[in-house]
Amino acid sequence: MLLWLASVLAWFAITLWRPHTRGFLFGSTSLGAALLLLCVAANPAARVAAVNLDRHIHGAAPLDSNYLLRLGSDAVPTILSRLADLEGPAHCELSLRLLAGSGAWRQAPHNWRGFSYSRWRAQRALTEQRATLEALYPSLDSCRFPP
CATH class of the missing domain: 1.10.12 (Lyase 2-enoyl-coa Hydratase; Chain  A, domain 2)
Incomplete structure (x- = not known):
């Protein structure tokens, strides 16, 4: 502005x-x-997601998965592409929350009025990786890590 x-x-x-x-x-x-x-x-949401994931991967900052998932559908393909670089609890938490559809981008109506190219790209990226993520984490309890 x-x-x-x-x-x-x-x-x-x-x-x-x-x-x-x-x-x-x-x-x-x-x-x-x-x-x-x-x-x-x-695409500022994708850039913000990439920067936050890079900072976490290099140990400069903790991962705020709530914030990442609130960035919207533009950030989902970036999150999914960098998911393999995450380890342990961060990988598990983001994977399960993406599979559960807890992101703000999933709240739109599922008809022609709620369609957007960004949401379509996010859904397509998640569909491509769904089988792999579900094989890694079959249930919500599979994220339990020893302290």
Whole structure:
């Protein structure tokens, strides 16, 4: 939002220096659309998930699985792709919670109104790894580790 506001102010200044002031509305709307597309392409939820998983894997921070699963459906393919790098309780907890569908991305209605490309990608990634994860952890009690 702040980036868009700064770019609109810069566009306003450029528009005022020109001999005619037409084009300000089109330019500011175009800047907003371009910034929106840039944010969608950047996929911030996947980046945040990757950074948090990297920090945990390298021992710099504990894993907050609640936060990871609240990031939404954009983060699920990233979490599943990095799941093999996790060990022990973190791997088990995330696997079981993904299989149980406890993420916020599963709360949408299962009809055409609740469809999104992001949710479809998350569901497809989970379906591809479901058999492997269910073989590793057949029940909720399979996550018990000695202290």
